[in-house]
Every structure is written in C-alpha cells, then in structure tokens.
Amino acid sequence: MLKHRLLPTTENDRNNILKICGVDNFEDLLKGIPKDIQFKNKLNIGDGLSELELKRQLSKILSSSREKLNGLSFLGAGVYDHFIPAVVNQLTLRGEFLTSYTPYQPEFSQGTLQALFEYQSMVAEIFGMEISNASHYDGATSMAEAALMALRIKADRKRILVSAGVHPEYIEVLKTYLTNLSVEVSIVPMTDDGKTSTQALDSLLGEDVALFIAQSPNFFGCIEDMELLSEKTKTKKALFSANITEPLSLALLKTPGEYHADIATGEGQSFGLPQSYGGPYVGLFTTKLEHVRQMPGRLCGETVDSQGRKSFTLTLSTREQHIRREKATSNICTNQNLCALWATIWLSLVGKEGFIEIAEQNLSKAEYAKSEILKTNKAKLKYQKSCTFNEFTIELKTNAAEFIEKCIQNNIAPGIPLQRFFNEDKNSLLIAVTEKKTKDDIDQLVNLIKKYG
Numbered sequence: 001m002l003k004h005r006l007l008p009t010t011e012n013d014r015n016n017i018l019k020i021c022g023v024d025n026f027e028d029l030l031k032g033i034p035k036d037i038q039f040k041n042k043l044n045i046g047d048g049l050s051e052l053e054l055k056r057q058l059s060k061i062l063s064s065s066r067e068k069l070n071g072l073s074f075l076g077a078g079v080y081d082h083f084i085p086a087v088v089n090q091l092t093l094r095g096e097f098l099t100s101y102t103p104y105q106p107e108f109s110q111g112t113l114q115a116l117f118e119y120q121s122m123v124a125e126i127f128g129m130e131i132s133n134a135s136h137y138d139g140a141t142s143m144a145e146a147a148l149m150a151l152r153i154k155a156d157r158k159r160i161l162v163s164a165g166v167h168p169e170y171i172e173v174l175k176t177y178l179t180n181l182s183v184e185v186s187i188v189p190m191t192d193d194g195k196t197s198t199q200a201l202d203s204l205l206g207e208d209v210a211l212f213i214a215q216s217p218n219f220f221g222c223i224e225d226m227e228l229l230s231e232k233t234k235t236k237k238a239l240f241s242a243n244i245t246e247p248l249s250l251a252l253l254k255t256p257g258e259y260h261a262d263i264a265t266g267e268g269q270s271f272g273l274p275q276s277y278g279g280p281y282v283g284l285f286t287t288k289l290e291h292v293r294q295m296p297g298r299l300c301g302e303t304v305d306s307q308g309r310k311s312f313t314l315t316l317s318t319r320e321q322h323i324r325r326e327k328a329t330s331n332i333c334t335n336q337n338l339c340a341l342w343a344t345i346w347l348s349l350v351g352k353e354g355f356i357e358i359a360e361q362n363l364s365k366a367e368y369a370k371s372e373i374l375k376t377n378k379a380k381l382k383y384q385k386s387c388t389f390n391e392f393t394i395e396l397k398t399n400a401a402e403f404i405e406k407c408i409q410n411n412i413a414p415g416i417p418l419q420r421f422f423n424e425d426k427n428s429l430l431i432a433v434t435e436k437k438t439k440d441d442i443d444q445l446v447n448l449i450k451k452y453g
Helices: 011-020 028-029 049-068 085-092 112-129 139-153 168-176 198-204 226-234 249-250 289-294 337-375 400-410 439-452
Strands: 003-005 008-009 158-163 184-188 209-215 239-244 264-268 283-288 297-303 310-316 379-381 391-396 428-432
Touching: 085 226, 085 337, 112 249, 112 297, 112 337, 139 168, 139 209, 139 264, 139 289, 139 428, 158 168, 158 226, 168 184, 184 198, 184 400, 198 226, 226 239, 239 249, 249 337, 249 391, 249 439, 283 289, 283 310, 297 400, 337 391, 337 439, 400 428, 400 439
Parallel strands: 158 184, 158 209, 209 239, 239 264
Antiparallel strands: 003 008, 264 283, 297 310, 379 391, 391 428
16 A cells, blocks of 8 residues: 555555664654754645645636736846846757756757857857856855855865845845855945945955855845945955856946956846746856866856767766766766757847847936936935946835835835845835836835835
C-alpha cells in the first residue's frame, strides 16, 4: 500500500529507508530541530482537490480579481512595469527554447549557445564592460557573487563596504552569503540628499577593504556620483562594484565601464521579462577581462570547428560540476538560460535607438509626475536636490500605508511604502513611472494624492 499519493513508496520501502538512516520513525529525523519550533499541528489547507474542483476554485478567485487586471501600478524597487511586445513571448516560448538548459554537448546546442553569446555581448555593451557571463539567478545573487569574487581577488582582505542606497533586500542576500566566511559587512550611510556619504566612505575605507558596492539609481531613486565613489575606492586599492537594478537607465547615464568599475552587476527584469509576482528573473554580471578567471557562472565563446565554420561553446565554466571544488568560482549549478534568451530577444527587437527612446520616455514621464505631485501641496520630494531616472521618493502628510489602502480601493497601486524596509519612515512612498504610463494614468495618481494625501 502506498503511504503517499505523490511518492511511489510502499510501507516496506519506507521502513527500509528509515532503517538505512538508522532511525525507527520519521520523527527521529527531526531530533536536531528544537521542539519549541517544530510544527506539531496539521496544516490548515483543507483536503486535496481533484483537477476539476481545482479549476472551479481558481475560476471563483479570478472572477473576483478580474478588475485588478486593468489596475494601474506605480510599483518599482527593482521590478518595473515595462512594455513587452507580443512577439517576445511568441519567440521565447517556442518548444526548442522552452526547455533550454546547460548545453553540455555543443554540437547539438549551437542555437542555445549562440543566443547566450549574443546575450553576453549585449549586456557587456550596455554596461560598457569588457566581459559578461551567461547570467545568474537574479540581481541580488549577482551582487553577492561579486563580493565573493572580490574576496578571491583580494584574498588578504576581509571587509566589504556597501552603500545604504543599495536595495535593502540585496544587502540581506549579501549578508546571508557571507554569514560563515568571517567577513565584515559595513554599511556606508546616506546624506540628507539621498546619496552615499563620501565623508563616511573616506572614514570607512581601509587597507582591509576588498570591495565597495554602490547602486545608481539607488534604492530611493537618486542618481549617485559613481565616478567619484569609484575614484575614492581605488585610493585604497579596493575593488569597486556597481549594482544596477534598473539597467534601462544606462541608456542615459554613464556606464560602469566609463567610471572604471571593476565589477558591475544588476537585474535584467527590465529587458522584457514580466513582473510575474517576483520572478523568475535574470542576474546580470560583468567585469574586466583581467578578472575573467575569477568570474562566477559560465562564459559562452565563439570559435571555429574542425572544418573552419563559426561555432559556439562554453569556454570558461568553473563551477563545482566541472572543476575541483577548491578551484570553483561558484557553487551555482545553473543559470537562467530561458530568461537570458527572453532578454536577448527583447533587446534585439528594441535596438539601440529604441533602447534610448524608451529610457527618455521613462525620464520625461517621471519628471512630469514629480512636478504634478508637487503642485498638490499634499506631498514633497524626500530628496529635492537629487536627480532621478524613472523612480523617486515622496513624503506624504499622511501615513503612506493608509494612503495606499485608499488607492487600492480605486484600483491603483501608487507605490511602495518605505516603512516596509525602514520602520520609522511612515510617510514615505517610492513611486516608479515607466513608458507604459500615460498622462491620464499619472493624473489619476495625482488626483488621489490631492484627495487622500
């Protein structure tokens, strides 16, 4: 008799497994978990449903949510509502791409390898860097991998500096990565204008610092002086890494290559990937050619075959599956082939001129939104002296969370409350305005601020 409807194990199989593990029952496997945090009750999820029942249940949920499909979203903070032409989905979801994974046999994977090569080429060009890998899980893991890479390059240094303007969730991922490595993570505070304090950076920089990470536009939407931050970092022979959660901004701002970043990472969701409730996305990772052998992930290269024909293959892939553990540059066992392909198709369709045009629309529409919001006298810019791209922070006269609740009733998500990340900041709202927002859309938000702000 099967004990679990999804696992083909009999009672005899189960007992044999427990015996091999040296225990009498399943509960014995949990002895290492303190009893006060063990879950002792049954999960309150009800009985299992058949496929027919499940579809009916989902239909009921969707029927009450359908109105939300037409709602307006001004949410950002690393995930942006950009336009995705239908052809992107049509091409990406073709059967030969949909199951794309590591191309272990290049002779059978030339299409996948070429797509990755094109992806790397475009990302490196956009970032102004010499080389890009074939992607990571997301922007946060890319940034954390940059720190590990810096620690390999600067093996005698055990401190990482991170600007307080870096996305708070990225910083949490970084700290998790470094938990057991005896590496100190120090946060460089912000100034009143919403940018990294250069005085604090000077005081924190030392001969023990391997890497300084800054983000621009930063989490609050402010554009940092990355050239100055990079110069100051180099005075102590530390590495400088740029984190870009909105890479579309690089169409108008200086690229990491232009301000001599050693490493530049970011989130590629803006390149045609749906928001999809938070993923999957694609982590961008670029660096200087001199550091290529310390770069994590894999690298796809162009070569020629035995008959002199252009072909593609994995050239550097120093992960644990391919190399001795002590020489591996990453323990990540996959990349985001499908998401990287998605970004490649979107970038190819948009082209250089389209890339710049979309960025200009983001900038101009965000500026219009800022000017109209200020006219309401119900809110002010939190960082008035700082330039922004497509995202900015306002301070309301009322509680931001309460304001959002009222906006939701009007089918608009007006932004993200900073209280979610900084408990004492109750009135601040982070607003993102992309090319998808019309003047009428922005005016609707402005009217809600007039009414409830």
